[in-house]
Amino acid sequence: MAFNSLAYALLLTLTVAWMAIGPLRALMLIVASLIFYAAAGPFDMLVFVGAVVLNWLIQVAVPADRRRILAAVIVNIGLIGYFKYRNMLLGETSPAGSFIDVTLPLGISFYSFQALAYHIDVVRGRNGPARSFPEFFLFKAFFPQLIAGPIVRPNQTLPQIQRIFDDKSRRHRLLVFGLSLIVLGLVKKVVLADSLAPVVDDIFYVPPDSAYLAWLGAVLFLFQIYFDFSGYSDIAIGSAYLLGIRLPRNFATPFLASSIQELWQRWHITLTLFLRDYVFLPLADMRLVARRYRAMQHFCAIVLTMTLCGLWHGAGWNFVLWGTLQGIAMVFAALWSRYLPSPPAPLGWAATITFFVVTLVFFRSPNLGYAFNYLDTMLSFRGGWPTVADDAAPPWEVVAGVVGLFALHWIEFRLQQPGVLRVMRRAEGPVSRGFLSGVALLLILIPVTNVNPFIYFRF
């Protein structure tokens, strides 16, 4: 069920209302989560419920030591491996020929990683285990974060879920905060991402014949994927807030970063932290080489972690190369900061964004050959200055539009300042709730000319 659908608005409204006044709140949340996921179809549902049951069996049947971690790795990585990487390993391409694999069970990359984090944290004593299967089920299935994150850690949500089971759930009074996040997310998804999607699709449909179009396609995709995924995260966090659960932040205006490390600290934060804690740190801390080579091991760990990050995003060599390039850039930036003076912030920002835009071509392309072909055009001066033909927008309008997108990003940054929260507290009340609910409903009802599911649903 998509967040930008009337069905979701109804489900959320009914669940929030029930959570406010009804009994058996935990059961209601489980039922709502099942309804939410049922829209994906019976096969996806079967895989999801199977994964939850298997992970619960691991908890009850395997001792809480390395054997449990091993079992969790086998089950969860096995699931992702089977559904996501089978074709890649067998040398087959996605049946849709798209950069998104539509046959992948919905959200499998997210809920598998979440289960893995759960078992590792429980074994390491960072968190107590779920006390019952329903508790564990709700931790895994809590619908606002079920299919595309944020990837939550047990210590972030399990205690909150346990409070719901104990009937001591927190009822957030600042409803305007949750509603504002939902409206912000809908604006990003419905107004911006879905509007950019057809333009990006058209440009990437056949490799563009001019550098102007190639750059335009890549820059617009940068914003499309950001608005799409951060919009999803905002709606997820806002919805969870209305249900009394706080989810971690997933984006912090990444395109204002002045280095690649900073960008990754602000982009898909929960995945970055997951990879840092469960992949990078174990790899970097392993005593594999002599002390004088530890820096080298550290850099190799960065590259390997980011390569895995690329692979997590998609089963294709283009994703692998995309991740590896991010890792290499991080090593380069680390070496630069160690041996050379920092560049002026605007220069660092421009270099970071340019690098990210160029490498995103690998992310968006259906395969490596296409990506190199696209980049060949992008990094040339082919096509010259664009001419206006066939009702096309004049180049100055296009450039103004791109500048406007960066300006919107900056405005979003300003909206995240603490002062805005104070304004919300003052504005809290029926009028603002009615206003935000109305805007959210109307945004959902905006006619769609192309159906664009959230991109990260299929990662």
Place this chain on the structure above:
Amino acid sequence: MSSSRLSPRVSSLGRFLFGAMLALLVVDLGLRLIEVTPLWRILPVVQPILGQPDKDFGFESTPGGRGIWTTEHRARLQLNSLGLRDVERDLAKPAGTFRIGLLGDSMVEAAQVSQQATFGAIAERRLRADGYNIELINLAIAGPNPIRQLWRLERRGYPLNLDLVIANSAASSFLSGKLLDDSENPAYVHTGNGQLAVGYGFRERFSQRHADDLMGRLFVALYQNSPVFRMLYLRSTEPWSVLLGLPSAQSVSQRSVMGLPPPASEAARFACDQAAAALEPMIHLWRDHRPELLWAATARFLDDMAQSTQTHGVRLFYAIRDIPLPPPDCPATSARASLLLAMDREFASRGILLIDWSAAVANVVGGPAEVPRLHGFGVHKGAGHLNYDGHRAWATALIGVLRRAVPLGAASEDSAPATHADR
């Protein structure tokens, strides 16, 4: 009663509703703002409804209507003061001008591109550049029923003192049964005595019954002037599953095995089989006059068109498109020739010149295999309405037809540079 006397719950509800009304206004303003700035090219807009219920016509376009068309491709849409998808025209024909009316459905109306990019406008520009004193007026109105074109011609076309009318219909529109369906506009209905008469069943619709009362007029004014109201109205007409945003059966099936195109070696045979299958019902209709009722409606329509144009002293060309063009050496080629012979006989007997529009366009672009690239936009190229290349090709085909069949007046054909007309 003052608000302090109301119970807190009622007061809260009132304030909540006030907030919701404020949201309506803000979103409405936002959508208007998008429409009047260059943001219309990319941000969400609500497609206009450029007409209102009409007791004689079913649905008639509103003079001066404007908006942003969004289906398939975005374009600014502006109807002139006569309610036509055309530039402003004087009803009085300028002296020495040869005036042609282009009748047709959504393919001719061409809402997907700007007015200047439509094939009629391109052809007019080219012919005028060649020295011909000519006007090509777009009279088209969207809708699959050819009969709409007849009513359109009578109401909007004849007052313009046309010299020639070129109608354009898909071959399939005579097979669809729309000529016999009066639920949306006038159509031929079967009377008890075995005759066909013009039926106005659409007048029973709720929208028609209230077209002239205050509620109906208010409704039309709201959907024509408020993007939010129009959006709510358009969404309310969708099936529940679509409105709720639930995954459709189609999207689920897309996740199973995708249909593969036939291998190149079999493509010609595949195209031949497809053409033969599509030609068969057309041959039944035009040569064998079956099904009888459908043929009776088609014949009645042709009679009415011919009689109407003859009464007004206007010549009529009828371009039929989408008559499949089989690949060479395909047995369906002879079936197609037989169909065209039968069609030509029917049209010619009524004094109408039949134009095989599929062949005319295919000739312009170098063969039937090139025709799909004239349709659709971006990732959907290959199907749908005409794209920019399509309009250029149609303009060239139209000029070719005119140069062959019409004395164009002011400038002689011989003096016009051939390259202009044929490019």
